[in-house]
Amino acid sequence: MGVAVREVKTGLTYGSNVAGYATGEPVPVMKRGRVNVKCNVGTPALNGDVYIRIAANGANTIVGGFEATADSTYTVKLTNAKFAGAADANGIVELEIFEPINA
Numbered sequence: 001m002g003v004a005v006r007e008v009k010t011g012l013t014y015g016s017n018v019a020g021y022a023t024g025e026p027v028p029v030m031k032r033g034r035v036n037v038k039c040n041v042g043t044p045a046l047n048g049d050v051y052i053r054i055a056a057n058g059a060n061t062i063v064g065g066f067e068a069t070a071d072s073t074y075t076v077k078l079t080n081a082k083f084a085g086a087a088d089a090n091g092i093v094e095l096e097i098f099e100p101i102n103a
Helices: none
Strands: 033-041 049-053 075-083 092-097
Antiparallel strands (some): 049 075
């Protein structure tokens, strides 16, 4: 498990205001350490369980999003990650990823 992290990018072509990754360009992935993420559902807490949404279940759910509450068959618990505290007013919380799990 890893979290794709975005670096600040400039325009894809000279003079372009559109920034992002080009098709086929490598994306940096964090596999260990701490990173700030958006918690979409639930109230994260220090050492709280982390879940990833794998299927939509309602209008406000985001597939691939981080959540602090299990949702039966719609989320998967990450066994090598915990929340490192509470979320701020915008739902941003620090996520700690421990030793990588090789699948």
